[in-house]
Each structure stands twice: as structure tokens, then as C-alpha cells.
Amino acid sequence: MKNNTDKQSAKEVVLAFINALNEEDFATAGKYLTKEMTFKGVLGSRDGAEAYMSDMEKMKFKYDLKKTIAEDNDVCLFYDLDMGGVTIFGCGWYHLKGGKISSLNVIFDPRPVLEQKKK
Structure with a gap:
């Protein structure tokens, strides 16, 4: 796997990030993010x-x-x-700056998640 994200396409960076998350390699996943990365989702946001x-x-x-x-x-x-x-169908929009993920906006139907929290 390449570690120099400046030479990878945006698609390669995002797919490498998702792969690292799936493998629970959080140290590697974090290397694909800018320090100022923002997250906006249906149930909250993170700066x-x-x-x-x-x-x-x-x-x-x-x-x-x-x-x-x-x-x-x-x-x-x-x-x-x-x-x-619970498994949900969702969509994530990743924007990159300088070869790293700088923002992520996620949309999905939150009802299955909210129903699970009620139990």
C-alpha cells in the first residue's frame, strides 16, 4: 500500500482509508485525514x-x-x-485537500439506528 497520499488519486486515498477502517488499522486510517478534517452526518458532526x-x-x-x-x-x-x-445503506461524500481527506458528509436513513437505541 502506498503511504504518499500526494501521489495517489482522490479515489485511491478514500478507498485506502475505508480499507484501513475495515481492518481496524486506525493509525493508518488517520494518516489519510487532514488535522482539520470535518465530519457532518445525520446524527451529529465532528471537528x-x-x-x-x-x-x-x-x-x-x-x-x-x-x-x-x-x-x-x-x-x-x-x-x-x-x-x-444494524446495517444501513448510506452515502459518504469525501473532499480532499493536499491529497488528504478534509471533509466528509454522510447521509442515511437514521430510523434503524434510532430504533436499536430504544431497545
Whole structure:
């Protein structure tokens, strides 16, 4: 696997990031993020790669990619996301700056997650 993200395409960076998350290699995953990375999702937001990666280490989500669309510094992934007890279909829009992920916007139907929390 390449570690020099400046020479990788945006698609290669995002796919390497997802692969590292799936393998629970959080140290490697974090290297694909800018320090100022922002996350916006249906159930909340995070500012900074450290806060985001801290959450990812706790949740240990698994991504089953269905479709990848890339254009310039933007990559959109459609996936089934195993959230530990519930699997949802979602979409993530990754934007890169300087060869690293600088923002992530995620959309999905939160009802299965909210229903699981009620139990």
C-alpha cells in the first residue's frame, strides 16, 4: 500500500482509508485525514481528525462498498454500513485537500439506528 497520499488519486486515498477502517488499522486510517478534517452526518458532526478517529475506534464500523464515484478532489461512496447490530445503506461524500481527506458528509436513513437505541 502506498503511504504518499500526494501521489495517489482522490479515489485511491478514500478507498485506502475505508480499507484501513475495515481492518481496524486506525493509525493508518488517520494518516489519510487532514488535522482539520470535518465530519457532518445525520446524527451529529465532528471537528478535527482526532475527534473523528476517536469515534471510529469505538464504533468499529464495517463498510461494504457498492459504488464509487470520483471527480477531481471529490469521492462519493455508496455502501452498506454494519454498525454493530444494524446495517444501513448510506452515502459518504469525501473532499480532499493536499491529497488528504478534509471533509466528509454522510447521509442515511437514521430510523434503524434510532430504533436499536430504544431497545
